[in-house]
Amino acid sequence: MLPAPRADLKANTFAYEVTPLVKPTGFREYDARWLFEKEINLLGVQALGMGLGTLIREMGKEPRIVIGHDFRSYSASIKQALIVGLMSAGVEVNDIGLALSPVAYFAQFDLDIPCVAMVTASHNENGWTGVKMGAARPLTFGPDEMGRLKEIVLKGEYKPCPGGAYKYVEGMRERYIADLADNVSFTRKMKVIAACGNGTAGAFAPETLERMGLEVIPMDAELDHTFPHYNPNPEDMQMLHAMQKTVREQGADVALGFDGDGDRCGVVDDEGEEIFADKIGVLLARDLSSLHPGAQFVVDVKSTGLFVTDPVLQENGAKTVYWKTGHSYIKRKSHELNALAGFEKSGHFFFNAPIGRGYDDGLVAAIALLQMLDRNPDKKLSDLRKSLPMTWSSPTMSPHCDDEKKYDVVDKVVKAFEERAKSGGTIIGQKIRDVVTVNGVRITAEDGTWGLIRASSNKPELVVVIESPTSEENMKKMFEEMDAELKKHPEVGEYNQKI
Structure with a gap:
C-alpha cells in the first residue's frame, strides 16, 4: 500500500519518486486543485484515487465511477494515476476519455453510474490540475465530503479492496451531442460565434450548435493545450474582448464563450457588448418565469441585485434565493429547493427539469439563451439587454x-x-x-x-x-x-x- 502523503517533497529526488506528494490546501471547498508536480505528483494522484475509492465505499455507494479528462498536456497521465488508485480501492472505472465536465455528468445518467471523477483544472491556467467529484448525481462534493476525503488521503487511511476493474466507454461524445442537439431546432436564423479558447470545448461546442441548424463560426476552436491566445475563461476580460472583436467583424447575433472544461458559458451580444452571466441569468429568469409563473431561482452572492428588484420578475411572481458562490453550492441549493434554475456570475448555469438534469453545462445554457432569442423573433440580444434596469x-x-x-x-x-x-x-x-x-x-x-x-x-x-x-x-x-x-x-x- 502507498505510504501516507507528504507536503514537503522536492522534485528530482528519490523521495519524490517513492512517496505521494499532496499539498493539503489542494483540497478545496467542493473540488480539488493543485499545481501539478509542485503541489502534487503522480503518486499523490494515485493516493487521491485510493482515498476517493475508500470514501465511496464508506458512503455506502455502489463502487462504480465515470472518469474523464480535459485537454491539457498532462491530464491523461493524471487520469491514469487516479484510475490506478480507484481500482486499488475496488472501484469499477468507466473511462469516457477526453471530455467536458458536463459530458462526465451526462455519462452518470446515460450509463446509470452513481459516481464521477473529472480530471480538470477548469479555467485555471496551465500548470494546474484538479478533480471534480460526486457520488449522488447530479450533485458534486461539498465541504463535508471534501473534508473527509482530505482526512483519508493525508492520514493514509485509504483501504485496498479487491474487485477493481477498468472499462473504456466508446462513443460518449456522440451520445452527449445527440442528447443535446437532436431534439432542438430554431425557427429564427441565427449566426453564432462559438469561442472555445483552444480548450476542450472546441471538440464539442461548434458541432453541437451546427447540428441544431445554426450558422456557427468557430473561434479558437482548434485544441491547443498551450492556450496560445488567452486562457479559456469567459469571465476574463481578455477572452471577452476577443469575442467582442469577432462579433463585430462577423455581424453575428451572439458570441458564446466556453471555459476549459465546458461547464460555463460567457456571452457577448450583437453589438459587441459583454453581458455578465448574472445579467444573462436575469434575462433567462424573465423568459422562463413567463413560461413557468412563480418559478424559483437560486443565485450566488456575486450576482446582481436585479433578481430581487426587476419589475418583470416581480410581475411574474419569480422567487430568488441568494446563496454561497461555488458550482457545488448553487447546484445543491437548486436541487434542495427544486428550483427551475440556478445562476452564478462566473457563468455556471444549472437547469432542473424540464430543461436540464440539474448539473452545470455551458452548452445547455447556450441552448436556453438561443431558445429565448427564438421566442423573441423581433428582438436582438442587445434589445433584451437594454430592457434591463441600468446598473453599473x-x-x-x-x-x-x-x-x-x-x-x-x-x-x-x-x-x-x-x-x-x-x-x-x-x-x-x-x-x-x-x-x-x-x-x-x-x-x-x-x-x-x-x-x-x-x-x-x-x-x-x-x-x-x-x-x-x-x-x-x-x-x-x-x-x-x-x-x-x-x-x-x-x-x-x-x-x-x-x-
Whole structure:
C-alpha cells in the first residue's frame, strides 16, 4: 500500500519518486486543485484515487465511477494515476476519455453510474490540475465530503479492496451531442460565434450548435493545450474582448464563450457588448418565469441585485434565493429547493427539469439563451439587454492571497465591516443598508450600491465584485472602499484585473 502523503517533497529526488506528494490546501471547498508536480505528483494522484475509492465505499455507494479528462498536456497521465488508485480501492472505472465536465455528468445518467471523477483544472491556467467529484448525481462534493476525503488521503487511511476493474466507454461524445442537439431546432436564423479558447470545448461546442441548424463560426476552436491566445475563461476580460472583436467583424447575433472544461458559458451580444452571466441569468429568469409563473431561482452572492428588484420578475411572481458562490453550492441549493434554475456570475448555469438534469453545462445554457432569442423573433440580444434596469457592474476581480492566509484575511474583513455597520458607520458616504455574511461579506449602501469580498474556492486569490444601480461613480467609490480595506492586509497582492 502507498505510504501516507507528504507536503514537503522536492522534485528530482528519490523521495519524490517513492512517496505521494499532496499539498493539503489542494483540497478545496467542493473540488480539488493543485499545481501539478509542485503541489502534487503522480503518486499523490494515485493516493487521491485510493482515498476517493475508500470514501465511496464508506458512503455506502455502489463502487462504480465515470472518469474523464480535459485537454491539457498532462491530464491523461493524471487520469491514469487516479484510475490506478480507484481500482486499488475496488472501484469499477468507466473511462469516457477526453471530455467536458458536463459530458462526465451526462455519462452518470446515460450509463446509470452513481459516481464521477473529472480530471480538470477548469479555467485555471496551465500548470494546474484538479478533480471534480460526486457520488449522488447530479450533485458534486461539498465541504463535508471534501473534508473527509482530505482526512483519508493525508492520514493514509485509504483501504485496498479487491474487485477493481477498468472499462473504456466508446462513443460518449456522440451520445452527449445527440442528447443535446437532436431534439432542438430554431425557427429564427441565427449566426453564432462559438469561442472555445483552444480548450476542450472546441471538440464539442461548434458541432453541437451546427447540428441544431445554426450558422456557427468557430473561434479558437482548434485544441491547443498551450492556450496560445488567452486562457479559456469567459469571465476574463481578455477572452471577452476577443469575442467582442469577432462579433463585430462577423455581424453575428451572439458570441458564446466556453471555459476549459465546458461547464460555463460567457456571452457577448450583437453589438459587441459583454453581458455578465448574472445579467444573462436575469434575462433567462424573465423568459422562463413567463413560461413557468412563480418559478424559483437560486443565485450566488456575486450576482446582481436585479433578481430581487426587476419589475418583470416581480410581475411574474419569480422567487430568488441568494446563496454561497461555488458550482457545488448553487447546484445543491437548486436541487434542495427544486428550483427551475440556478445562476452564478462566473457563468455556471444549472437547469432542473424540464430543461436540464440539474448539473452545470455551458452548452445547455447556450441552448436556453438561443431558445429565448427564438421566442423573441423581433428582438436582438442587445434589445433584451437594454430592457434591463441600468446598473453599473464590475467584472470579477481577484487579488492574490495565499491559500493558507486567504480565509483569515476574509474573516478580518468581515469583522471590520460588521463593526462599521454596528457602530452606525457609513459606506461611500451613505448609511449601510445591510451586511450579508453567508459567503465572505456583501455590504450594501442605502442607494443599493454593493460590494463583495470573499475567498476564492479554487485558487490562491480573493474575489471582489461591485455593482451600483445609481452610477458608475458610485461603483468606483465602492471599489475604492473595498480596496482600501484590503490594503490594510499585506497578505493581499496584485489584482488580475481592475475596473
